[in-house]
Amino acid sequence: xxxxxxxxxxxxxxxxxxxxxxxxxxxxxxxxxxxxxxxxxxxxxxxxxxxxxxxxxxxxxxxxxxxxxxxxxxxxxxxxxxxxxxxxxxxxxxxxxxxxxxxxxxxxxxxxxxxxxxxxxxxxxxxxxxxxxxxxxxxxxxxxxxxxxxxxxxxx
Numbered sequence: 661x662x663x664x665x666x667x668x669x670x671x672x673x674x675x676x677x678x679x680x681x682x683x684x685x686x687x688x689x690x691x692x693x694x695x696x697x698x699x700x701x702x703x704x705x706x707x708x709x710x711x712x713x714x715x716x717x718x719x720x721x722x723x724x725x726x727x728x729x730x731x732x733x734x735x736x737x738x739x740x741x742x743x744x745x746x747x748x749x750x751x752x753x754x755x756x757x758x759x760x761x762x763x764x765x766x767x768x769x770x771x772x773x774x775x776x777x778x779x780x781x782x783x784x785x786x787x788x789x790x791x792x793x794x795x796x797x798x799x800x801x802x803x804x805x806x807x808x809x810x811x812x813x814x815x816x
Contacts (some may be wrong), residue, residue, distance in 0.1 A: 667790070679798050686805045693812055712758055720751040738782065741793040746775035748797070767804050771797055 724747045728740045749771030756764035774796035782789035 667788070672795075676795065676798070679802060683798070683802050683805065686802065686809060690805065690809050690812070693809065709758060713755070716751055716754050716758070720747055723747045739779065739789055741790040741797075742775045742779045742782070745778065745793045745797045746772055749775060761808075763804070763807070767800060770800050774800065 724744045727743045727747065728737075731737055731740050731743060749768045752764040752768030752771070756762055756768070774793055778789040778793035778796065781787050781792050
């Protein structure tokens with residue numbers, strides 16, 4: 661979805677479409693890889709973990725949604741992608757131990773850096789924050805998804 665945030669001219673627009681398709685194919689491959697383990701002796705669900713995950717997700721959506729509403733209300737809607745990227749990055753820190761994936765921490769740091777860079781570039785130039793943040797976050801999340809898919813395939 662991040663690849664669809666920026667409004668870009670060609671050739672970047674074509675690359676963003678390719679990135680979107682790659683992300684979709686990665687998601688489908690992940691679903692196909694994980695689906696057989698769902699019903700047949702997969703991991704046992706822990707209600708406490710599920711509740712904590714839900715709380716983290718609700719906090720993430722609330723922070724992003726309320727922040728976006730405030731930014732839109734004060735006329736700074738161009739900075740909404742920066743806020744959302746930072747919130748997404750921050751939410752990976754409590755998720756890392758919950759999901760037992762330490763690679764979520766560097767992903768979170770990288771997303772926060774992308775948000776900061778997008779803000780700095782938007783403030784110092786005519787380049788939109790959405791272009792920088794959408795492209796950067798899309799590449800980071802796609803890269804993480806591909807390595808997670810490979811890791812899962814190797815362990816399965």
